[in-house]
Amino acid sequence: MAVEILVEQQKLGVNVVMKVGDRVRVKDSVVVYHHPEHRGQAFDIKGLEGEILSFATEWQGRPVSANLPIFVQFSKKFKAHLRENELEVI
Numbered sequence: 001m002a003v004e005i006l007v008e009q010q011k012l013g014v015n016v017v018m019k020v021g022d023r024v025r026v027k028d029s030v031v032v033y034h035h036p037e038h039r040g041q042a043f044d045i046k047g048l049e050g051e052i053l054s055f056a057t058e059w060q061g062r063p064v065s066a067n068l069p070i071f072v073q074f075s076k077k078f079k080a081h082l083r084e085n086e087l088e089v090i
Contacts, residue, residue: 018052023090024072025049030086036077049090050074056081 018024026045035043053073056066068081 018070018084018087018089020052020054022052023049024052024070024087025090026082026086027088028086030080030082032080034078034080036075045074045080048074053079 026048029044029046031042031044033040033042035045037043050072052070054071056069056071057063066081068083070082070084070087071079072082072087073079
């Protein structure tokens with residue numbers, strides 16, 4: 001079972017080195033418009049640190065290939081979906 005999950009994650013483009021609970025930092029310039037303190041305005045989250053909450057590899061038990069598969073929580077009110085190449089593990 002664990003081997004199947006590992007293979008599926010590799011197929012879907014998720015870095016197996018990153019796992020739920022890891023601390024990560026945004027290494028590339030990423031502009032978001034849903035930051036709670038800057039809602040509706042462009043806000044660059046480069047350099048922000050957060051924790052990986054989950055990977056978007058399954059939906060209702062079926063595998064999916066999400067464009068932004070890594071779900072990261074930066075603060076209590078701010079979460080974002082990001083790509084693997086936009087993050088670095090701390």
